[in-house]
Structures are given as C-alpha cells and as structure tokens.
Amino acid sequence: MIRAHTVEQVREGEAALMATLPGGALMQRAAYGLAHAVVDYLGGAYGRRVCLLVGSGDNGGDALYAGAVLARRGAYVEAWLLSENAHPGGLAALRQAGGRTRGLDTSSPSGSAYSTSLGWSSRERAQRATVSRPFDVVLDGIVGIGGRAGLKPEAVAALDALAGVPVVAVDVPSGVDVDTGELGDSSVSADVTVTFGTHKAALLVDPAAQAAGAVHLVDIGLDPHLPAAPVEALQADDVAVLLPTPDPDAHKYTRGVVGVRAGSATYPGAGLLSVAGASCGLAGMVRYVGDREVLDLVRAAHPEVVGGGRVQAWVVGSGSADGARGTLEEALADDVPLVVDADALAHADLARGCPAVLTPHAGELAAMVGADRAEVEARPLAHARAAAATYDAVVLLKGRRTLVAAPDGRVRVTMSGTPWLATAGAGDVLGGVVGALLASGLTPYDAASAGSWLHGAAATLASRGGPVVAGDVAHALPGLISALLHP
Numbered sequence: 219m220i221r222a223h224t225v226e227q228v229r230e231g232e233a234a235l236m237a238t239l240p241g242g243a244l245m246q247r248a249a250y251g252l253a254h255a256v257v258d259y260l261g262g263a264y265g266r267r268v269c270l271l272v273g274s275g276d277n278g279g280d281a282l283y284a285g286a287v288l289a290r291r292g293a294y295v296e297a298w299l300l301s302e303n304a305h306p307g308g309l310a311a312l313r314q315a316g317g318r319t320r321g322l323d324t325s326s327p328s329g330s331a332y333s334t335s336l337g338w339s340s341r342e343r344a345q346r347a348t349v350s351r352p353f354d355v356v357l358d359g360i361v362g363i364g365g366r367a368g369l370k371p372e373a374v375a376a377l378d379a380l381a382g383v384p385v386v387a388v389d390v391p392s393g394v395d396v397d398t399g400e401l402g403d404s405s406v407s408a409d410v411t412v413t414f415g416t417h418k419a420a421l422l423v424d425p426a427a428q429a430a431g432a433v434h435l436v437d438i439g440l441d442p443h444l445p446a447a448p449v450e451a452l453q454a455d456d457v458a459v460l461l462p463t464p465d466p467d468a469h470k471y472t473r474g475v476v477g478v479r480a481g482s483a484t485y486p487g488a489g490l491l492s493v494a495g496a497s498c499g500l501a502g503m504v505r506y507v508g509d510r511e512v513l514d515l516v517r518a519a520h521p522e523v524v525g526g527g528r529v530q531a532w533v534v535g536s537g538s539a540d541g542a543r544g545t546l547e548e549a550l551a552d553d554v555p556l557v558v559d560a561d562a563l564a565h566a567d568l569a570r571g572c573p574a575v576l577t578p579h580a581g582e583l584a585a586m587v588g589a590d591r592a593e594v595e596a597r598p599l600a601h602a603r604a605a606a607a608t609y610d611a612v613v614l615l616k617g618r619r620t621l622v623a624a625p626d627g628r629v630r631v632t633m634s635g636t637p638w639l640a641t642a643g644a645g646d647v648l649g650g651v652v653g654a655l656l657a658s659g660l661t662p663y664d665a666a667s668a669g670s671w672l673h674g675a676a677a678t679l680a681s682r683g684g685p686v687v688a689g690d691v692a693h694a695l696p697g698l699i700s701a702l703l704h705p
C-alpha cells in the first residue's frame with residue numbers, strides 16, 4: 219500500500235521522531251537519501267553540474283546539504299538563493315564542500331546585496347543570468363510541506379532561466395497544494411520527486427501528481443510515528459488480499475450473483491460491455507435484465523448469463539438512456555448494493571444512503587453537483603470527497619488517477635492503467651467488475667478501489683503499449699486475476 223499523510227500528520231510524526239534523535243539527524247537522512255537519488259538519476263556525481271534552487275525553509279536546507287554531498291563526490295554545485303534566509307547550516311556545509319552560491323551574499327548587509335547584485339529581483343534580470351555550460355539537473359528546494367500553492371516571481375524567473383534542464387523536486391514539487399493536489403498559478407514541473415518519510419496527497423492525486431513525475435520515497439524512520447493515512451493507493455499485493463476466492467465447497471450462489479441492468483435498443487453495446495466486465499469470474503453468476511434484443515445479444519456473446527432473479531448486487535445505468543430512472547428504481551427495490559453509472563447518475567439522489575458506488579467521470583460529477591467540468595478537474599480530490607459526503611455513498615471519480623472516495627473522507631487513488639484506456643465502453647466494463655466484487659461481498663469502498671485497480675491493470679496487460687478496446691480489457695481480467703493470485 220502506498221500511503222499519503224497530511225502535512226499536519228507529517229509534522230506531528232516528525233516531532234515525535236526528532237525527540238528520539240540528535241538535532242539535525244532527520245535532515246541529514248533526508249539529504250543523503252536525496253543525494254543518492256540524484257546520483258542514481260544522473261548515473262554518477264563526478265563532473266556533473268547541479269543547480270540548487272533554494273528557498274527560505276528546511277526544504278532548501280535539504281537541497282543544500284544534498285548539494286554538499288554531491289560536491290564532495292566531485293559534482294559542480296551551484297545554489298541559487300531565492301531568499302535572504304536560506305538555511306544557514308546547509309549553506310555552510312555546501313560552501314565547505316566547495317559548492318558555489320549565487321544570490322544573497324550572507325556576508326553583505328541584507329537587502330542591499332539582494333536587490334543590487336543578485337539578479338533575482340526581476341524576471342528580466344534572472345533571464346539574463348549567464349550559464350556557461352548547461353546544468354545536468356536542477357534540485358527544486360524552493361518550498362516543501364511548509365509551502366503555499368503558487369510560486370513567487372523570483373522562483374518563476376529562476377525556473378525560466380533553467381528551462382529545459384531536468385528537475386528533481388525535493389519532497390514535493392514547489393507551488394502545488396500539498397494536501398489537496400491542486401496547482402497554484404505557477405508550480406514546478408518535475409521529472410522526479412524525492413519525498414521523505416511518507417507520500418503526500420499531491421504526489422498521488424492529479425493535477426499535482428502529474429507535476430511530480432516519478433516519485434521516489436526515502437525512508438527516514440517516520441513510519442512508526444504516523445497514524446492511518448487518509449489517502450492511499452492499492453498495490454498489486456493489496457488487491458490480491460482483497461480478491462474473493464471460492465471456498466472448497468462453494469457453489470455459484472455462495473460466490474454471489476451480480477445483475478446488470480444496462481444497455482438499451484439504442485445502446486446495446488453498453489449492456490454487452492457491462493456484462494463482459496461482470497463476467498470477470500469474481501462472482502458465481504451474472505444475470506441480465508433489459509431489452510429483449512439486448513438480452514439476445516448478451517446470450518449470444520455470453521451463453522452463461524441468465525435472466526432476472528435474485529442478485530447480491532446490481533449494476534445500473536450505462537446506456538439506459540430515458541429508462542435510467544425506472545431501471546434504478548427497480549434495482550433499488552431489491553435492497554442490495556449497487557453500482558450507479560452513466561445515465562443513472564442523474565438520479566443518484568434516489569440511492570442516497572444505500573450501499574452504493576457512484577461512477578462518474580469529471581463531466582458527470584460536474585453535472586451532479588452543479589459545477590463546471592474544469593472546476594472538477596482542477597480540484598478532483600475535494601469534489602470526490604464532497605460528493606461522497608453529499609450522497610452518503612462511495613464515489614469513484616474516473617480520470618488518469620481515478621479517485622475512490624468514501625463518505626467518511628478516506629480516499630484511494632488508482633495508480634494502475636494506461637492512457638490507451640481512454641476508449642469507448644471502458645467505463646461499462648469497470649461498472650461490471652465493481653458489481654461482481656460487490657456481489658462477492660466486498661464493501662463498496664473495497665469493491666470500487668480493487669475493481670478500479672483491476673480495470674487499469676487489465677488495460678495495461680491487454681495494451682502491451684498499444685491500443686486497446688473495451689472488450690480487450692474485459693478479456694484480460696481472468697488472466698490478470700490468476701497472475702495476482704499466483705505471483
């Protein structure tokens with residue numbers, strides 16, 4: 219499991235850990251982990267050219283101490299000081315190791331030196347900064363977990379002057395909102411983020427996760443001092459533990475029956491693909507209830523599917539068109555958990571308080587809560603959580619990083635998947651898989667998050683780096699599940 223803690227939780231954990239350690243030990247752990255990650259990234263230190271962007275806090279301190287390690291190993295290290303208050307111990311360590319600093323000259327009276335000779339007082343002056351040879355990497359130590367969203371002009375100017383140089387962000391990409399994953403007006407776009415002790419929401423949740431690049435976690439001994447994480451991401455072994463497997467004496471009814479009420483004469487494919495997802499093998503039986511002609515198509519494609527009867531979970535709404543409300547009401551009458559998808563989402567208030575998984579994409583969620591799609595895409599974590607609380611149901615907000623939010627505020631982020639999964643009908647397959655997991659007895663939160671992970675991983679498996687269609691994703695599911703159960 220990847221866990222992301224809040225800034226407040228990290229601060230409390232760090233305080234408890236620091237009380238057991240000599241002063242400065244934690245920052246040294248962070249700085250050594252950072253330096254080693256940079257050496258890995260560059261394939262060595264000797265002769266490499268490293269630029270440090272250094273803000274006023276301990277994040278800048280990490281960058282300076284890591285710069286000292288790199289300088290001692292033969293790198294040319296230059297720190298660009300974006301504040302008059304760069305970490306004194308880190309500055310001394312860097313200079314002692316032979317690193318150079320530009321910006322504030324701490325031996326000069328503050329203010330005058332900064333504004334006259336440093337070059338970062340305006341964007342134009344920074345852009346004129348001459349760099350004899352390009353740097354191999356920039357370390358973003360502008361701000362860490364103490365930062366507000368957005369960058370100051372001097373940071374923007376420095377980044378402009380270094381455009382094109384790969385960026386390793388220290389702890390988090392500067393300029394993002396650490397706990398919400400939202401972006402400020404400007405923010406760092408990193409190739410790699412080296413984070414300390416635990417992940418933060420901004421490293422998992424879009425849009426900030428896209429600015430983090432590949433994330434590398436450095437163990438600084440924080441784990442024992444951290445509480446349960448409000449945001450997490452299932453990994454393959456977590457999903458394997460959640461997967462329902464048949465008892466030795468199982469029969470089809472004990473494994474759970476999933477029913478699909480999706481598709482219509484206008485949209486028969488939605489019914490077929492929902493059934494294909496539900497037929498992943500995780501439930502004992504799949505029922506289909508809908509238009510006669512769709513039922514005939516379903517039976518032709520999936521001879522094992524049967525008609526109406528008792529189910530342990532319903533999948534409702536995809537391709538239901540005008541019949542969505544009636545279909546949802548019929549499913550609700552059975553008083554079993556349900557997946558509410560697509561056309562039925564407009565009537566999701568009928569399912570309020572039921573054990574349900576609502577599966578909107580950003581546009582559908584925007585329509586449900588009366589917001590703009592762009593607003594949902596800019597603040598997906600906040601919107602998924604708010605909708606889960608409003609509807610008292612699990613909300614699965616589909617996207618590059620799908621979010622599964624529980625009414626109590628917990629969130630799981632799906633990190634499996636491929637951009638090729640953005641294809642027609644993929645959502646229908648997802649609804650079917652989640653329905654099968656609900657029918658097998660998983661809670662809505664586990665069913666939604668495990669189902670979403672399986673869906674993404676099946677797409678990656680089917681894609682092999684190339685295009686997929688929704689049916690391929692459904693076909694890949696049983697093989698994927700076998701591989702998870704027998705690694």
Ligand SMILES: NC(=O)C1=CN([C@@H]2O[C@H](COP(=O)(O)OP(=O)(O)OC[C@H]3O[C@@H](n4cnc5c(N)ncnc54)[C@H](O)[C@@H]3O)[C@@H](O)[C@H]2O)[C@@H](O)CC1
Binds near residue numbers: 273
């Ligand atoms: N607390 C600890 O024990 C450890 C902290 N570590 C590092 O310390 C960082 C947190 O350090 P700090 O609490 O000093 O906070 P930061 O280094 O994140 O920076 C806070 C400072 O930046 C200013 N600031 C806030 N938003 C800004 C913005 N958008 N642009 C420019 N300046 C802004 C604030 O006024 C404050 O002075 C972590 O992210 C991590 O990198 C690590 O060394 C591990 C150990």
Ligand SMILES: [K+]
Binds near residue numbers: 361391
């Ligand atoms: K940073």
